[in-house]
Amino acid sequence: MPTHSFSATTSAETLTVMGAGLVGSLLSLFLARRGHTVDVYERRADMRLSGSVEGRSINLALSDRGWRALEEVGIGDEIRQVAIPMYRRVMHDAQGNLSYQPYGQDNQAIYSVSRAGLNRTLLGLAEADPRIRLHFNQQCLSLDPRTRQLELRDTITGQEQHTTFRRLFGTDGAFSAVRSALQKTERYNYSQSYLDYGYKELNIEPGPAGEWLLEKNALHIWPRGQYMMIALPNLDGSFNCTLFFPYEGPHSFASLQTPEQVQAFFEEVFPDVVPLMPELTDEFFRNPTGSLVTIRCFPWAFDDDVLLLGDASHAIVPFYGQGMNAGFEDCTVLNQLLEQYGDDWHRIFSEFQRQRKPNADAIADLAVYNFEEMRDRVGDPRFLLQKKIEARISAQFPGKWTPLYSQVTFSHTPYAEAWQSGQTQEQIMSRLMPHIQAEADYDRPEVQALVEQEMARRG
Amino acid sequence: MPTHSFSATTSAETLTVMGAGLVGSLLSLFLARRGHTVDVYERRADMRLSGSVEGRSINLALSDRGWRALEEVGIGDEIRQVAIPMYRRVMHDAQGNLSYQPYGQDNQAIYSVSRAGLNRTLLGLAEADPRIRLHFNQQCLSLDPRTRQLELRDTITGQEQHTTFRRLFGTDGAFSAVRSALQKTERYNYSQSYLDYGYKELNIEPGPAGEWLLEKNALHIWPRGQYMMIALPNLDGSFNCTLFFPYEGPHSFASLQTPEQVQAFFEEVFPDVVPLMPELTDEFFRNPTGSLVTIRCFPWAFDDDVLLLGDASHAIVPFYGQGMNAGFEDCTVLNQLLEQYGDDWHRIFSEFQRQRKPNADAIADLAVYNFEEMRDRVGDPRFLLQKKIEARISAQFPGKWTPLYSQVTFSHTPYAEAWQSGQTQEQIMSRLMPHIQAEADYDRPEVQALVEQEMARRG
Numbered sequence: 048m049p050t051h052s053f054s055a056t057t058s059a060e061t062l063t064v065m066g067a068g069l070v071g072s073l074l075s076l077f078l079a080r081r082g083h084t085v086d087v088y089e090r091r092a093d094m095r096l097s098g099s100v101e102g103r104s105i106n107l108a109l110s111d112r113g114w115r116a117l118e119e120v121g122i123g124d125e126i127r128q129v130a131i132p133m134y135r136r137v138m139h140d141a142q143g144n145l146s147y148q149p150y151g152q153d154n155q156a157i158y159s160v161s162r163a164g165l166n167r168t169l170l171g172l173a174e175a176d177p178r179i180r181l182h183f184n185q186q187c188l189s190l191d192p193r194t195r196q197l198e199l200r201d202t203i204t205g206q207e208q209h210t211t212f213r214r215l216f217g218t219d220g221a222f223s224a225v226r227s228a229l230q231k232t233e234r235y236n237y238s239q240s241y242l243d244y245g246y247k248e249l250n251i252e253p254g255p256a257g258e259w260l261l262e263k264n265a266l267h268i269w270p271r272g273q274y275m276m277i278a279l280p281n282l283d284g285s286f287n288c289t290l291f292f293p294y295e296g297p298h299s300f301a302s303l304q305t306p307e308q309v310q311a312f313f314e315e316v317f318p319d320v321v322p323l324m325p326e327l328t329d330e331f332f333r334n335p336t337g338s339l340v341t342i343r344c345f346p347w348a349f350d351d352d353v354l355l356l357g358d359a360s361h362a363i364v365p366f367y368g369q370g371m372n373a374g375f376e377d378c379t380v381l382n383q384l385l386e387q388y389g390d391d392w393h394r395i396f397s398e399f400q401r402q403r404k405p406n407a408d409a410i411a412d413l414a415v416y417n418f419e420e421m422r423d424r425v426g427d428p429r430f431l432l433q434k435k436i437e438a439r440i441s442a443q444f445p446g447k448w449t450p451l452y453s454q455v456t457f458s459h460t461p462y463a464e465a466w467q468s469g470q471t472q473e474q475i476m477s478r479l480m481p482h483i484q485a486e487a488d489y490d491r492p493e494v495q496a497l498v499e500q501e502m503a504r505r506g
Numbered sequence: 507m508p509t510h511s512f513s514a515t516t517s518a519e520t521l522t523v524m525g526a527g528l529v530g531s532l533l534s535l536f537l538a539r540r541g542h543t544v545d546v547y548e549r550r551a552d553m554r555l556s557g558s559v560e561g562r563s564i565n566l567a568l569s570d571r572g573w574r575a576l577e578e579v580g581i582g583d584e585i586r587q588v589a590i591p592m593y594r595r596v597m598h599d600a601q602g603n604l605s606y607q608p609y610g611q612d613n614q615a616i617y618s619v620s621r622a623g624l625n626r627t628l629l630g631l632a633e634a635d636p637r638i639r640l641h642f643n644q645q646c647l648s649l650d651p652r653t654r655q656l657e658l659r660d661t662i663t664g665q666e667q668h669t670t671f672r673r674l675f676g677t678d679g680a681f682s683a684v685r686s687a688l689q690k691t692e693r694y695n696y697s698q699s700y701l702d703y704g705y706k707e708l709n710i711e712p713g714p715a716g717e718w719l720l721e722k723n724a725l726h727i728w729p730r731g732q733y734m735m736i737a738l739p740n741l742d743g744s745f746n747c748t749l750f751f752p753y754e755g756p757h758s759f760a761s762l763q764t765p766e767q768v769q770a771f772f773e774e775v776f777p778d779v780v781p782l783m784p785e786l787t788d789e790f791f792r793n794p795t796g797s798l799v800t801i802r803c804f805p806w807a808f809d810d811d812v813l814l815l816g817d818a819s820h821a822i823v824p825f826y827g828q829g830m831n832a833g834f835e836d837c838t839v840l841n842q843l844l845e846q847y848g849d850d851w852h853r854i855f856s857e858f859q860r861q862r863k864p865n866a867d868a869i870a871d872l873a874v875y876n877f878e879e880m881r882d883r884v885g886d887p888r889f890l891l892q893k894k895i896e897a898r899i900s901a902q903f904p905g906k907w908t909p910l911y912s913q914v915t916f917s918h919t920p921y922a923e924a925w926q927s928g929q930t931q932e933q934i935m936s937r938l939m940p941h942i943q944a945e946a947d948y949d950r951p952e953v954q955a956l957v958e959q960e961m962a963r964r965g
């Protein structure tokens with residue numbers, strides 16, 4: 048573990064973290080390693096004891112921003128052993144034909160990891176740290192940022208506890224109780240915006256010998272224009288599938304009301320996967336339909352007393368695979384500021400939100416943008432050709448052209464910068480592509496001249 | 507009063523209107539004239555009895571959209587007698603020099619009216635209608651759109667009342683209790699966004715003989731780049747001034763903490779008006795600092811049971827003078843749909859929100875956009891020249907070019923269409939203006955050729 052980022056000596060304090068999900072448990076490790084005592088309160092039971100996991104997709108795509116944070120707290124290698132690299136998208140058309148799109152160069156991959164497994168590992172690490180005290184089954188009933196009063200209820204005993212905090216970190220997710228308290232302060236900016244789509248989790252069974260029945264090291268997509276399904280591999284040979292589907296309309300949750308309708312619909316539009324889903328109709332009606340929300344708010348900090356991180360301040364839709372990664376990057380950025388500004392919490396909190404807010408807004412936009420790309424454009428040969436041409440430009444001008452997806456996924460470039468440069472590149476591609484009908488056209492002198500001209504103009 | 511828009515016979519119902527502000531009292535008139543019985547609940551006291559008016563700017567700019575609604579309920583002439591036409595903007599620079607910008611052609615004007623006076627007139631009309639029952643001092647404690655239960659508290663007696671409604675219209679303003687109930691339904695889209703500016707109301711006294719000490723028939727602006735003050739005339743010779751000012755920063759509410767600081771600041775930046783404000787420093791510290799919020803939400807309707815109108819569904823900042831006008835236009839549009847679809851309330855509510863939401867979003871954007879224009883660009887001679895050139899184009903191509911301001915203020919073109927065409931026109935102006943240094947340049951053959959070319963391209 049690189050210890051250089053924990054070198055500044057600051058006055059040790061007792062800090063409060065509300066929420067022991069992925070971001071909260073990771074954050075507690077960062078804070079404890081700077082010498083602070085950390086009380087972590089979590090509304091749910093200790094997930095290491097119970098087998099069940101509430102809601103949410105059961106695997107996640109971990110990429111470079113997330114890895115960096117995990118490596119800083121020393122568990123990169125441990126998680127790598129249970130992570131499955133996905134090197135490319137595999138698209139399944141309605142006839143079961145496949146096409147492919149690599150995510151990056153060479154060995155660049157995103158990694159399928161179990162949300163619950165990763166959370167358990169982080170909690171275990173937190174519990175092993177004597178400076179961290181984990182408190183489960185503690186519901187935050189109210190919180191006053193001005194008086195720093197906190198009211199908690201033990202969901203097992205029903206006992207209520209009134210306490211005060213000195214400094215509190217809200218990592219309690221998209222429906223954050225901490226953010227609710229900030230929302231009651233004056234002139235609070237807040238928005239919640241739902242897609243007209245919900246999601247349904249389904250399962251692809253492993254083969255008889257525990258083998259993967261689709262290509263293991265890939266993220267599978269069934270793009271169907273107005274909706275799509277995706278699948279990520281699990282270690283046991285199964286895949287976790289998610290159908291993203293309109294709530295209303297001709298093909299929608301509202302239009303599929305019986306097992307027969309579901310079966311017929313899947314056989315028509317996802318024929319290659321139906322034989323791998325023996326429990327399809329049961330799961331379809333048993334599993335809840337999840338909603339897809341983008342939450343934006345500001346400010347994230349209340350003086351030097353309260354700070355929101357992760358989904359509590361910027362819940363995004365899952366289509367860029369960056370929700371967890373963005374939350375983990377929050378921890379890395381906060382840690383850098385703690386290193387830089389020592390005890391000056393006021394500056395740390397205000398600098399954190401100043402730096403991070405535009406990036407949170409950018410990844411929120413990118414995530415919605417990528418939904419359109421995944422459900423629609425990845426099925427288009429012209430789109431796949433454009434991606435190949437982009438890869439050629441990137442190889443020809445090293446360091447001068449990085450595809451947007453790579454900037455988001457395989458770099459630490461701030462999201463807002465990535466989004467900006469991605470839009471510029473997209474405009475260039477829209478001028479180049481009319482001159483290109485096949486990958487070989489890229490080498491034609493007139494196309495090369497155009498490329499040179501565009502790159503010169505870009506400077 | 508034109509009766510044609512009340513011709514459809516629908517089954518009379520007992521309807522509920524929550525909020526007896528400008529939009530609520532006007533709406534109750536529209537509904538009663540269709541034969542319905544209307545219960546109107548208002549949290550505040552009957553403003554006709556009390557002299558005081560809570561918060562909010564005391565005069566408003568009424569324009570064509572608002573006039574149409576008032577004329578439909580038959581009080582256009584009555585209001586016209588107490589409305590002061592404002593034909594132009596008068597800009598005051600830091601040396602007290604004036605410049606001018608007409609709002610429209612010929613006799614086109616916006617009208618300064620007293621908010622309280624207009625509200626009282628509407629309430630009086632409502633009270634005179636036997637189908638309308640006004641209930642004051644009734645606070646909405648809770649409302650369940652599913653069960654149609656309503657809980658009210660009499661703010662005088664403290665008595666609580668549980669009742670049910672069949673169909674409820676939420677016209678209870680930016681901090682609507684009805685909207686709060688809708689916000690608790692699933693997947694509700696909501697945003698509240700505050701400017702970093704607050705406002706402060708100040709007063710310009712009448713002259714000794716009750717005369718206006720600034721040009722009467724004008725809206726006065728003191729544009730100062732990052733902030734501004736405006737003034738609208740009252741019937742008694744006074745003007746109601748509003749300072750729009752940053753909360754924080756070098757020139758801000760935070761930086762003006764003492765009467766001496768306020769006096770010195772006003773003498774420096776608004777020197778011509780200080781002698782007309784004998785109570786400046788008293789008022790500055792006595793009057794509250796108002797905040798400026800944009801609220802967006804969707805849906806506005808819950809089945810055919812609840813519908814939001816006015817600020818409850820689309821509160822906007824005041825800089826286009828369209829808040830009340832947009833709310834009144836809501837009433838006109840709803841009335842047209844009642845005419846068109848009779849008893850089909852489900853269709854009426856869903857059609858209302860489908861038609862109106864894009865227009866509400868457009869005027870919200872326009873209002874923020876106009877803040878920049880008023881506080882900054884109206885002080886720029888190039889901007890005023892551009893407006894003159896636009897007026898020339900508009901005269902040369904009748905019906906083919908209407909300045910954005912005129913479309914918003916003097917037409918019934920849906921706001922979204924106005925905004926779209928305004929943006930197109932702005933792009934054209936940005937291409938023309940580099941060729942124009944003075945109004946006379948407009949007649950130069952090369953400029954005329956460019957204008958012809960742009961107009962031909964626009965089609």
